[in-house]
Amino acid sequence: MNKKIVVVAGLALALAACGKEGGGTTGGESAAAPKPGEKPGVCLVMKSLANEFFQQMQKGAEEHAAKRGDLTLSVVGIQNETDIDNQVAAIEKCVTQQAKAIVIAPADSRALVAPLKRAVDSGVKVVNIDVQLEEGAMKSAGIADKVPFVGPDxxxxxxxxxxxxxxxxxxxxxxxxxxxxxxxxxxxxxxxxxxxxxxxxxxxxxxxxxxxxxxxxxxxxxxxxxxxxxxxxxxxxxxxxxxxxxxxxxxxxxxxxxxxxxxxxxxxxxxxxxxxxxxxxxxxQYGAQQAANGIDYAMKMIAGENISGWQKTEIKLITKDNVG
Amino acid sequence: MIKRLVLGEAGIGVALVVLAGFFVLAAPNFATEQNLRNIMTQITLNTVLAVGMTFVILVGGIDLSVGSSMALCAVVSGTMMAGSSSPATLIGAILVSVLVGGVVGWLNGFISEQWRVPSFIVTLAMLNIARGAAERYTDAATIYNLPAALNDFGTLTLIGIPAVFWVAVLLAGAGWFVLSRTVFGRLIYATGNNEEAVRLSGHKTSRIKIAAFVIAGFTVGIAAILYMARLNIASPILGQGYELNAIAAVVIGGASLMGGRGSMVGTFLGACLLGVLTNGLLLMGVSDFERQIITGLVILVAVVLDAYRLRLARKLAVTQPAQPAAPNPVAS
Incomplete structure (x- = not known):
């Protein structure tokens, strides 16, 4: 009897990215390496797709995900850059759809911390790109050491x-x-x-x-x-x-x-x-690659690596000498 | 005479003179030739949009879509002429821009007349549709590489005055002429004042109202071209919030949002007042946040003073009943 429950629970955990019923198990374990053949879902939560910059970023991410071939990427955008409510809804949707990781370009550096904490608590790996979430808000939510920022200086x-x-x-x-x-x-x-x-x-x-x-x-x-x-x-x-x-x-x-x-x-x-x-x-600052970089870090974290803090990405000064 | 002064644009004119006088004293370099030219280029777009908006507001409507449709006009015509140096393409693109604006305006007017929906709602919907269409059309990319001739026109000055501002002045002049010197203009005022009476006298008011929206659409198409001439780019996200600036200029100019009252001279002065205010405050080094507050306060003061002005005008009308009741008491 007991054995059966364990098996069922184990199956549930393997299928779900965020097995809340895990009780004693930590989120980290519940989102452990996927079964062979099953690609982990990664949610890319963008800002306004009406912005050329984010369009390029999305395109870069999709190409990168296709090239990697080891994940299923879903992209969610919002209407305009200050549409915080819809971004919160997007995060919740990703958690419900049992994504293994969320890569997010936050519309607000404070307002998104609380919903992201809920995501982290249910075992989803979170990578912050584009605009850095506020450190104080992250610390008081207790996720400062769980959410890396991948972006340029x-x-x-x-x-x-x-x-x-x-x-x-x-x-x-x-x-x-x-x-x-x-x-x-x-x-x-x-x-x-x-x-x-x-x-x-x-x-x-x-x-x-x-x-x-x-x-x-x-x-x-x-x-x-x-x-x-x-x-x-x-x-x-x-x-x-x-x-x-x-x-x-x-x-x-x-x-x-x-x-x-x-x-x-x-x-x-x-x-x-x-x-x-x-x-x-x-x-x-290679905007098109920012989301792609975020995906790489998300995949590392899904594989079990612990990453936090600022992961600086490449920047390049463009002058008369090297302009395209 | 007093009545004319009170009813006319004298109030806004005085306010503009007082404000300009204040900045001459308080803002360094305000009264220089270059700065006056700056103000003219800076108010060009809003003036053009406000000219069209005046027609719409006079018939008792409102057009919230002008900023978005301006972006649509710009990306459609901008895409057409990018990288080209042929004058034919340039002229074609200008016509296309005006045409796209006119079509959007016609849709606004037609839908709200056909199904008796308030234009506030119809144009709010159009605000989204036009913006989305502009973004879809370009995949959100900024268009550059516009014809050099257009760029040259954007920096050209004639008799010391920027060419783009001449266009705005000409449009305002044409609007003034139509409103105060033509039968159509009288009908615009009359429709805003008492639609039923105009209908009963045998005119199709829906046609007049749709025409007002189409005129607004034309001005949007022209504004899009002027934007590109001035800044040498077209972007699907341009023009956000421009509808509100245009409405502000019309209302500061003494128009009633209920329709039937307002004038082109008032609108022009309203646009000037807003432009002078922004310019002067920036020259004085007022911070961004305070500038917003002051602009808001000026709009409030303008409409409150206007309410007083109306009350006074009614009193005068009671004491001097001999004046004939023209359908357009403020048209000049």
Whole structure:
């Protein structure tokens, strides 16, 4: 009798990623290596699929999963980047569908911690990509040592891009920063990186404002900055889209020779400006590969490895010399 | 005379002058030629969208889809002309943009008239549909490599004034002419004031209302081209929230969301006021968060003052009953 129960329970555990009835068994064991021939399910929870960046990331992930061939990938996206509720629902769906691991680009660095803790508690491995979950919130939820962050060092990247601007405009030059969305972790980190470069290079920061990652707003904001500070020599834009807006304002005000731009992201539209020298640098953080990297770590964790903390991924400075 | 001043756009005009005067004193470099040019380019899009929105609001409707349909117009025409330098393609793309806008506008108007659904809901649905369509059309990619001629037009100035702003001024002028000097314009006001009366006098009000939405759609198509001329890219995520800026300009300009009251001059001044406000606050170095709060407060003050203005106007109307009741008391 007893033996039978054990067998049944064992079967249930083998089939389920999150055998809650496991009682004494820890989550780690319940999500142990799958039976031969059975591919583990990995859930990729994305942000807005309306964003080119996440589209590429998803494409990269799907190609990577097909190449690996040892997992079943399902991708869930949300309507826009602040649609937190739907992301929570997506996580719950992944747990219900008994995925072995969740790879997530969180829409909010705090709000997603609680649902992710529930996932971790039911034995699902969680890998954080793109925007880092807040450490304090993770610690108080007790999952800080269970959820690794796989992603680039935005601060270091922004600093590298900023230092190229230092070379181009020289010491004491007046510069401004165009920030990303207030409160977004990558926006904060990029700003910090730019500030590091400004400090190290001895530049003079005269203004710093958000243009919400957006071209038209950057055009307005930077156009006005230039009026307020006519001697601006350099712009540090936290993404390429904002750099494009600033470039148009520079062109309109006839200051092409005077002002150089440092940017971030390396989108196709920026390449011609890098070639012409108007943009001295941008930074490729291999966005398309971020989700793929996350999947690799998730698979390692499913295989039993314990991984936590920040797993830094590759970044590459793009200048006139190596632009495609 | 007093009545005209109170009823007309004098209020918003005075507010604009006071605000500009304040920034001349408080914001460094505000009153420079370059900055005035900046303000003009910055308010171009909103002015164009607000011109179309005025027609829709005057017939008692609202169009929440303008930002999204602008993105749709931009990606469709942008894809068409990307990488091309032929003038024919450029002109074709401009026409396509205006056409796509017009079709979306017609759908908005037709659906809400045919099934008597409030345009608020229809255009809210269209906001999603157009955005989704734009994203689907480009797979969410940003379009660049637009014709150099378009880019040149975006930076061109004529008599010291940006060419794109000339387009906005011309459109506002045309809108003013239609609203205040044509029978169609009178019908627009009359439909907003008393739809039943217009119907009883033998006019098809649904046609007038659909026409207002189509006009708004045309302006959206033009705004999309101006966006690309100015920024040299087209993105399916452009224009988010633009509908609200356009509505704000129209309402600050003294229009009633119930329809029948408002004017093109008011709308133009409303768009200028919003643009001057953003520009001046940025020059003063006001932080992003405070800037949002102040912009919101200005919209509130504008509508509250407008309510006062109306009450005063009614009082004056009672004391001077000799004035004939024109269907468009504010049209000028």
């Amino acid at each position: 935005n601060r270091e990247g922004a600093k590298q891009s900023g230092l190229e601007l230092v070379k181009a405009v020289g010491k004491d030059a007046e510069v401004v920063i165009l920030e990303g969305n207030p409160g977004a972790a990558n926006a904060t980190q990029r700003k910090a990186g730019f500030e590091d470069a400004i400090k190290e290079g001895g530049l003079k920061l005269v203004d710093s404002k958000t243009a919400h990652w957006e071209t038209n707003e950057a055009h307005t904001v930077f156009g006005n900055m230039l009026t307020a500070h006519p001697n601006i020599k350099g712009v540090l834009a936290a993404n390429d889209n904002m750099a494009l807006g600033a470039l148009k304002a520079i062109e309109e005000q006839g200051k092409k020779e005077q002002i150089k731009v440092a940017a971030f992201d390396n989108i196709p539209a920026i390449a011609s400006y890098v070639r012409s020298g108007a943009v001295v640098s941008t930074l490729d």
